[in-house]
Amino acid sequence: MTISGKARLAGVIGWPVAHSLSPRMHGFWLAAHAIDGAYIPLAVQAQDFRSVLAALQKAGFAGVNVTVPHKQAAFAAADERDDAAKASGAVNLLLFAPDGKIVGRNTDIGGLAASLSDDLGKGALVGKSAAVLGAGGAARAAALALAQLGANDIRIVARDPERARRLAEELDTRAGLNAFAWEEWPRGAEGVSILVNATSAGMLGNPPLEISLEPLPVSAAVCDVVYNPLETKLLRRASTTGHRAIDGLGMLMHQAVPAFAAFYGEEPKVTPALRAELKKALRHG
Secondary structure, X not given: OOOOOOOEEEEEEEOOOOOOOHHHHHHHHHHHOOOOEXXXXXXXXXXXXXXXXXXXXXXXXXXXXXXXXXXXXXXXXXXXXXXXXXXXXXXOEEEEOOOOOEEEEOOHHXXXXXXXXXXXXXXXXXXXXXXXXXXXXXXXXXHHHHHHOOOOEEEEEEOOHHHHHHHHHHOOOOOEEEEEEHHHHHHHOOOOOEEEEOOOOOOOXXXXXXXXXXXXXXXXXXXXXXXXXXXXXXXXXXXXXXXXXXXXXXXXXXXXXXXXXXXXXXXXXXXXXXXXXXXXXXXXX
């Protein structure tokens, strides 16, 4: 649709950013709501992050989503942060307030929680055990999302056991968090209701995740936060072993809902039509 000089502007900052589905997703919602607005992909290197933010503020942008590798820099740049950002130490949404302040939010945690609720049903993880692969920012968000959904025993499994231990100690949740080294995976998998891969293994251009699903109960779900490719090798194996497979597209869509609402003043819906649009984008680029 044509935009006017009064168009509401927002975008996504990353390096690289060409792979991002966010412009396609926000564009779909802008058209659906007939909003006079635009959503721009912005390829920004680390050393230019702060200066670009300042320029976007002056240019009248409502705000920006932030993707790798800038989520910690966005946390530092924010004048105010919501509870999710404080808990995770990362920001994926920056809003430019009229008073000149930059407000930082983290919608990744709520996005994953909403996606898992959609797939498994509300209350499915209450009082259950869960395992998270990885000990970086995505793993932190995953653990917080699982705790939010009521999991009371969360195992952090990582190649660097010290990093896993630090993450387990730092997170302030009601759930019990325990660290496991990669070779302790069979023990970490005992009795869990869900496994979340929060590493970049399996992402397009990265080596696949090499881990056995044999120690995992057949009743457990397997979730991969990676969405490109949509069916990772891990999810393909999960489907063949009888585990419920949950891809990363749900998290991507749900985390974008509060961002779109903040940018454009309309709360969009996560629908099968949106999923179909994004799957088409993944197939054809």
